Each structure stands twice: as structure tokens, then as C-alpha cells.
Amino acid sequence: MRNYIADPVVKRLPAYYRHLRALEKMGILQISSQDLGAVMDLTPSQIRQDLNRIGAEGRQGYGYAVPDLREHIAHLMGVDRPHRMIILGAGNIGHAVSLSSSFPLEGFETVAIFDTDAGKVGKTLAGLPIRDISELDAFVKSETVDIAVIALPADVAQDMTDRLLALGVKAFWNFAPVDLHLPADAVSLNVHLTDGLEVLSYQLTHLND
Amino acid sequence: MRNYIADPVVKRLPAYYRHLRALEKMGILQISSQDLGAVMDLTPSQIRQDLNRIGAEGRQGYGYAVPDLREHIAHLMGVDRPHRMIILGAGNIGHAVSLSSSFPLEGFETVAIFDTDAGKVGKTLAGLPIRDISELDAFVKSETVDIAVIALPADVAQDMTDRLLALGVKAFWNFAPVDLHLPADAVSLNVHLTDGLEVLSYQLTHLND
């Protein structure tokens, strides 16, 4: 528990990762907190605090080694190993997640898709068969499942989550507009797309305040 | 500028709105900061600070009127008026946003979809024709467009945003994995779905710390 990293820092890690990859692709292999701050719109001080906190090391007088830092952050976030995902719900969101080409690039592989709609079951989506929900238990028991994508209506999201928890699934990427209730040994990320749109609406409405 | 509301408060508004609607649907028309805090997992103190800050009024001894409060927040966020959206890019994300039934319920209506792919142009999506990008300027000049949904690859997101800015569009809901650069009189919300997945991966990886 001593290597606990504060939530605001964890939430910045993907942005560090994203910018470091872009820098590396541009051939920039070393960068100071000053310059990285300019790229990411953060203060150099915050960058040094963050990187120090996550155990990354720079070189005084020179800065940070971009590839090393990127790898360090990838390992910390666990994206240097593959993650197997199942998608619950073959609606709009289920389609978009399964068809996305960017998640596999980061090691997040969709291995199964489930739905209750008899009209969808049996069809193919992103090269995978849409399975009937009755096959869920057997699938999760026989295959490794790291993350469940909840792409279901709000009223069934918690029930399905409970069922998956009972099967041992520990991580939930939730797109239903509810906040999932979880035990302490499981984690979730609630996306709430509409919430974001409402925040944008607020900002647009108050552009001239 | 004196009715400036701090960012953390603004980001909580959609959650207030969501819970207040659920409470109202359950027939709960009055609620104390104590009880609302229990529902939303916030301290009563924070709720009173927030509501006071946004100019909502409660009744000492009784609590807050749920319908009034919901309407107050809806008006503050601007979701009590319709918003017209155009979608740039008819890929996975463009499909999901256009086909979603939840955004129209909140007054966010998709009025046009554009793509560059000749194979897609002319087809119908969510009851709308997919238009060629060459029609963009004429469309935006003749119709009201409140929000542009950037559902494009990262490498063209900024260029398209600049083009829309020149046409007078002020709000951007960006799903491309880049941070848009905007003038001070425009607003954007960057969704970064992959970032969320990476945070989830971090939490899953460090479940036992």
C-alpha cells in the first residue's frame, strides 16, 4: 500500500503514455520536464512530481529518456500484457467497441460477445459469433476473461455485473448510465457518455459568462 | 464572470441531474442533503455547497424540492433547449452516436452525417443520408449547428475542427485520441475512450496493492 499512487496522477498516466508515444514516433528520445510540460500543457513541476511519484527516473542536466519512460508507464498501467475482454450487449456500443481497431493495438482483445436478442444471436460481429447469454457461465468458466464491457440498458446492468462478479470477473467497463455497485476486490470505470455531452452543453451555454 | 462555477462542480451536474430524475420517477419529490448524499455517495456538506453555489434553494427543516432542482440544473446545463449535432465520420463511433436513442431524449438531435469515403456516401444511417464532406460548408452555412461530433481518425481531427471553427461552430465532442486546439470562444470535450480503458487496466493490475 506504500506504492499507492494518487488518483489524479493515475488519471494523467494515459495522457503521458499517448504523448510519449507520439514523441518517440517523431524521433524525440529525450525530453525535459520543461518541454514535456509545453507539449502536454502541464507545469514542469507537476511533471517532475508525477514522474518521481511513479518511480520513473530522469537524468539531472538532461531530462527523461522517452522510450524508457513510455515503457515504465505501460508496465505500470498493465498495458504491456494482453487483456481479454467480453462484451455484454450487441447494440450500438457493443458494435463500436468490438469493431474498434484501436483497442487491439493496446492489447485489449475482444474474445466474445453476448446478447439476449434471438434476432442477433448467431450473427457475426467483428469476426466473432454473437452468443446467447445462456452460454455466458460456461464461457467465463472455461476461458480467461479480464474485463467485461457492459453495453446494456441501465435496468439490467447491475444484475449482469453481479452475475459476472459471481463468475470471478473483476473489472468492468460500464457504458450504461448507472453507477455500478461493486465489492472492494473489483473495479469499474463508468463512461457516462451523456454526462460528457451535458458538460459540453453547459460550457457552450455559458461561453459568454 | 461572477456566476462562474468551478469545474469540479460543473462535472458533478450531470450526476445530480441523473439521480434527481431517477428520484422523481420513483415519486420522491423532496429530499434532504443527507439523503441525496447517501444516494449519490457525496457528503451532505458538499451537496449543500454545490447547490448553494449554483443558486438552487432549499427549505430549512425540509430539504430540496426534487422537480424544481432538476429543472434548475437542466436549465443551467442548457439541456432544456434542443441541440443540433452534426457527425463527422461514419465509422464505428459515428454509427454508435447516430444510432443512440438516449441522446435525442436529452434534446441532442443529429441533423447530418458526413464522411469522405465514397463507399459510404449516399447510404442511410439512422434515417439520415451520409453526405459527402464537400457538402459540409453549404450545410453549416444554411442550417443551425450547435455541436460537431468529431468521429474521425486522429490525423485529420484538428484540420476538420479548424474548418468547422471557420464556419462558426463553437462546440466539439471529440472522440479522436488527440487533444483539440481551440480559440478561447469555443469549447470541446475530449472523450478518449482508450484512456479510460488504460485507467481500468491500471486499477485491475493494482487490485492487491
Add this chain to the structure above:
DNA sequence: TAGATTGTTAATCGATTAACAATC
């Protein structure tokens, strides 16, 4: 070596929580 930049402590800033008088 001299200059640049980190690592880290101290200062500041802002958000959250606590407390309680006002009042419904």
C-alpha cells in the same frame, strides 16, 4: 568545469468537510 535539469522540500492554492447560527 559550467550549465542544465532533476529530485525533493516548502509554500500556495483550491476543494472538501466540519460546524453552527439562522430559520423553515
Add this chain to the structure above:
DNA sequence: TAGATTGTTAATCGATTAACAATC
């Protein structure tokens, strides 16, 4: 009225920024 709960000020907590000695 008495009890409950707001509105609001004060205290606390935590995150960000500043500063600078250490050192590459």
C-alpha cells in the same frame, strides 16, 4: 413550539506550484 435542515463561515485536507540544493 421543537425538531430538522439549510446556508454559510471556518477548518482541514490534498493537490499543485515554487524554489533550490544536488548532481549529471
